Amino acid sequence: MADLLDCRLALVFPASRVLRGLALLSTVALAPAVATAAGDTVALSIDAAKPGARIDRNLFGQFAEHLGTGIYEGVWVGPDSPIPNTRGIRNDVVAALKAIKVPNVRWPGGCFADEYHWRKGIGKDRPGTLNPNWGGVVEPNSFGTHEFMDFVDQIGSEAFVSVNIGSGTPQEAAEWLEYLTTDQPTALGKERAANGRPAPYKIAYLGLGNESWDCGGNMTPEYYVRQMTIYSRFVRNFNPAQRDANKMLRIAVGPGGGEPRWTEWTDTVMKAWKGRQWSWDMEGLSLHNYTVIKWPPAYASVGFGEKEYAEILKKTLEMDGLIKTHAAIMDRYDPEKKIALVVDEWGAWYAKLPGSQDGFLAQQNSQRDAVLAALNLNIFARHADRVRMANIAQMVNVLQAMILTDKAKMVLTPTYHVFRMYVPFQDATFVPVAFDAGWYTQGDVALPRVDAMAAKDASGTLFLSVTNLDPNRPVTITASVSGMKPRSVAGETLTAAKVDSVNTFDAPTAVAPKPISAKVEGGTVTLTVEPRSVTVVSVKP
Ligand code: AHR
Numbered sequence: 375m376a377d378l379l380d381c382r383l384a385l386v387f388p389a390s391r392v393l394r395g396l397a398l399l400s401t402v403a404l405a406p407a408v409a410t411a412a413g414d415t416v417a418l419s420i421d422a423a424k425p426g427a428r429i430d431r432n433l434f435g436q437f438a439e440h441l442g443t444g445i446y447e448g449v450w451v452g453p454d455s456p457i458p459n460t461r462g463i464r465n466d467v468v469a470a471l472k473a474i475k476v477p478n479v480r481w482p483g484g485c486f487a488d489e490y491h492w493r494k495g496i497g498k499d500r501p502g503t504l505n506p507n508w509g510g511v512v513e514p515n516s517f518g519t520h521e522f523m524d525f526v527d528q529i530g531s532e533a534f535v536s537v538n539i540g541s542g543t544p545q546e547a548a549e550w551l552e553y554l555t556t557d558q559p560t561a562l563g564k565e566r567a568a569n570g571r572p573a574p575y576k577i578a579y580l581g582l583g584n585e586s587w588d589c590g591g592n593m594t595p596e597y598y599v600r601q602m603t604i605y606s607r608f609v610r611n612f613n614p615a616q617r618d619a620n621k622m623l624r625i626a627v628g629p630g631g632g633e634p635r636w637t638e639w640t641d642t643v644m645k646a647w648k649g650r651q652w653s654w655d656m657e658g659l660s661l662h663n664y665t666v667i668k669w670p671p672a673y674a675s676v677g678f679g680e681k682e683y684a685e686i687l688k689k690t691l692e693m694d695g696l697i698k699t700h701a702a703i704m705d706r707y708d709p710e711k712k713i714a715l716v717v718d719e720w721g722a723w724y725a726k727l728p729g730s731q732d733g734f735l736a737q738q739n740s741q742r743d744a745v746l747a748a749l750n751l752n753i754f755a756r757h758a759d760r761v762r763m764a765n766i767a768q769m770v771n772v773l774q775a776m777i778l779t780d781k782a783k784m785v786l787t788p789t790y791h792v793f794r795m796y797v798p799f800q801d802a803t804f805v806p807v808a809f810d811a812g813w814y815t816q817g818d819v820a821l822p823r824v825d826a827m828a829a830k831d832a833s834g835t836l837f838l839s840v841t842n843l844d845p846n847r848p849v850t851i852t853a854s855v856s857g858m859k860p861r862s863v864a865g866e867t868l869t870a871a872k873v874d875s876v877n878t879f880d881a882p883t884a885v886a887p888k889p890i891s892a893k894v895e896g897g898t899v900t901l902t903v904e905p906r907s908v909t910v911v912s913v914k915p
Pocket residue numbers: 439483484485486584585589719767768773
């Protein structure tokens with residue numbers, strides 16, 4: 375299956391772009407792919423009057439697991455730390471995350487969630503427990519429920535809490551939600567108040583287990599459905615402010631890859647949902663997909679060449695086919711698209727950094743990851759009618775992180791910069807872009823030379839993202855815009871000296887966005903983008 379996908383992506387991707395373009399703009403004749411690829415110009419056609427789905431801001435969500443130094447060190451240093459903090463949470467990390475307007479944070483896992491017992495993480499006495507999934511280290515439980523809620527509050531985000539279905543009980547999860555959300559003077563409500571929080575918390579999203587087919591309990595789809603429906607019934611949100619508007623959305627475990635067992639999983643869960651009784655429901659189905667060539671991950675996160683760059687990008691583009699496959703199954707049971715597809719774990723997973731601890735999933739983050747992030751965000755935006763939430767793995771110090779920390783030092787990664795540049799796409803309206811991407815080839819890997827995605831905000835400003843996958847050739851973009859009169863254009867671009875350029879604690883701004891010059895003339899926006907770059911421009915009417 376994976377091989378077939380590889381083949382299809384390598385051989386057909388540019389052609390499918392042409393087909394999509396023709397479907398979107400049936401009156402526009404596009405030049406054949408090869409002719410465009412030979413030139414240094416790619417023509418885009420944008421009809422700003424043809425709006426699509428809303429690009430939900432939740433597509434830019436984060437995932438923060440108790441794993442390695444993702445929470446401890448990365449977020450939590452404790453109130454007595456010399457590292458500047460507010461109630462134990464690092465001020466530098468909070469400021470950086472505020473700037474990318476994180477819409478939601480998924481916590482506490484991951485595999486960790488299905489072994490997490492929330493009572494260990496409240497109150498004064500916090501017992502040390504084990505974290506068997508991730509290095510077998512001691513989990514101090516000093517970052518628990520109140521600390522997480524304080525953290526999302528400090529960064530201005532929403533809580534996405536995953537409950538323990540694998541090794542917990544419905545009672546334990548139900549009591550956690552009562553503790554978090556009741557405004558009544560129950561024992562749990564009083565306990566929360568005694569622990570410093572009289573008012574109920576808002577829990578916007580609830581994960582009903584994690585990877586229950588694997589680390590979350592090795593369940594069959596049928597067994598999972600039985601468990602999940604029990605949790606869906608009893609794990610209630612009692613916050614009066616979430617009764618009608620702002621209802622908590624429940625996200626069931628979904629597929630985790632391209633094998634047939636995953637289509638069976640999606641089919642079983644969706645079929646159960648279609649035949650549901652009044653007593654349970656769900657609002658989202660999760661999908662996990664990491665960019666990894668093969669398990670265990672062997673590709674290096676730094677110190678690689680163009681071959682690995684191209685291979686990883688080819689692999690990451692499989693996200694599109696995966697979403698299409700599962701969205702098609704969902705359409706059969708839910709043609710009105712009530713259930714969101716939630717890609718709540720995605721990103722590049724490379725070999726661990728030499729010298730780093732086993733199970734900590736520490737990796738560097740390069741310009742390749744910036745390009746990879748943009749390609750995935752563009753895919754999500756194109757499927758915005760069904761994909762309404764996504765969470766990159768993971769927020770700090772783990773896998774494809776936004777931020778790396780080393781004691782008091784912090785560095786922003788190339789991926790972070792893409793998330794910052796994409797902020798205007800949050801809740802904007804998707805606008806179709808027709809183009810012939812042309813080819814970039816490396817050995818036997820053929821990739822679209824460019825990718826482009828556009829959206830319009832409430833004020834009528836058009837935002838255009840252009841990704842130049844070609845690591846060697848700049849490309850001039852001519853975007854002819856109809857449906858609005860473009861008057862001015864400005865923006866920024868992110869590129870780097872090499873595909874594996876990274877930011878380090880000694881050189882934290884080696885990869886950083888810079889302004890790009892672009893012009894508007896007679897309804898056409900023109901700009902030249904550098905090799906291996908991600909660019910976002912705003913076009914004002
Ligand atoms: O993100 C690391 C791990 O990857 C998560 O804990 C798990 O859900 C997935 O397998």
